Amino acid sequence: MTEMLKKKSSELDLKFRYEIAEKIGAKSLLKCIQCGVCSSGCTVTEYVDIQPHRVVASCLLGLKEEVLSSKAIWTCSLCHRCTERCPKNVDYSFILALLRNMAASEGKIPKEYSGAVETIYNNGFVVPYTGGLKKNIDKRRERLGLPEIMPPPLEEIQIIFDETGLGALIRKEEGKIK
Numbered sequence: 256m257t258e259m260l261k262k263k264s265s266e267l268d269l270k271f272r273y274e275i276a277e278k279i280g281a282k283s284l285l286k287c288i289q290c291g292v293c294s295s296g297c298t299v300t301e302y303v304d305i306q307p308h309r310v311v312a313s314c315l316l317g318l319k320e321e322v323l324s325s326k327a328i329w330t331c332s333l334c335h336r337c338t339e340r341c342p343k344n345v346d347y348s349f350i351l352a353l354l355r356n357m358a359a360s361e362g363k364i365p366k367e368y369s370g371a372v373e374t375i376y377n378n379g380f381v382v383p384y385t386g387g388l389k390k391n392i393d394k395r396r397e398r399l400g401l402p403e404i405m406p407p408p409l410e411e412i413q414i415i416f417d418e419t420g421l422g423a424l425i426r427k428e429e430g431k432i433k
């Protein structure tokens with residue numbers, strides 16, 4: 256963060272705070288008083304590279320590149336505790352979801368996410384239901400008297416991905432999925 260604050264003012268995107276705040280439900284960003292309550296109660300605080308109150312400060316200061324490239328916006332578990340505890344009613348967990356959308360539209364998506372999307376696109380399952388895994392599961396289900404797992408409607412899933420732009424976003428990031 257200290258390094259981030261060494262940026263020259265010409266390198267800051269001073270419109271970033273308004274770019275976020277103008278979105279429905281995100282105006283509360285501008286009310287932050289930097290009390291740090293969000294960070295003190297964050298359930299993933301030890302895993303994030305930038306603490307919640309500092310992400311908010313970075314948005315307000317115009318550190319767009321740093322925020323959208325941070326792991327913090329993806330590590331959040333969206334438990335909403337920060338939002339519940341904020342004395343100024345800053346809806347941080349909602350703002351984080353917006354930041355993810357902004358990052359994704361620039362192709363900044365962690366491999367863990369894009370990989371999961373690619374797997375669903377290609378298989379219809381988060382974990383491919385094939386080979387040895389399929390055999391084992393099928394055997395166990397048969398033993399338990401459970402019905403066969405029906406294959407998901409892959410074509411429909413792929414249409415949804417393509418129509419919503421999700422498939423294109425992943426292609427942008429990794430040049431994959433077909």
Ligand code: SF4
Binds near residue numbers: 287290
């Ligand atoms: S709890 Fe709210 S006011 Fe305090 S730092 Fe976090 S977002 Fe800002």
Ligand code: SF4
Binds near residue numbers: 293297298299337
């Ligand atoms: S919603 Fe995210 S940032 Fe907020 S407390 Fe939960 S894990 Fe932390």
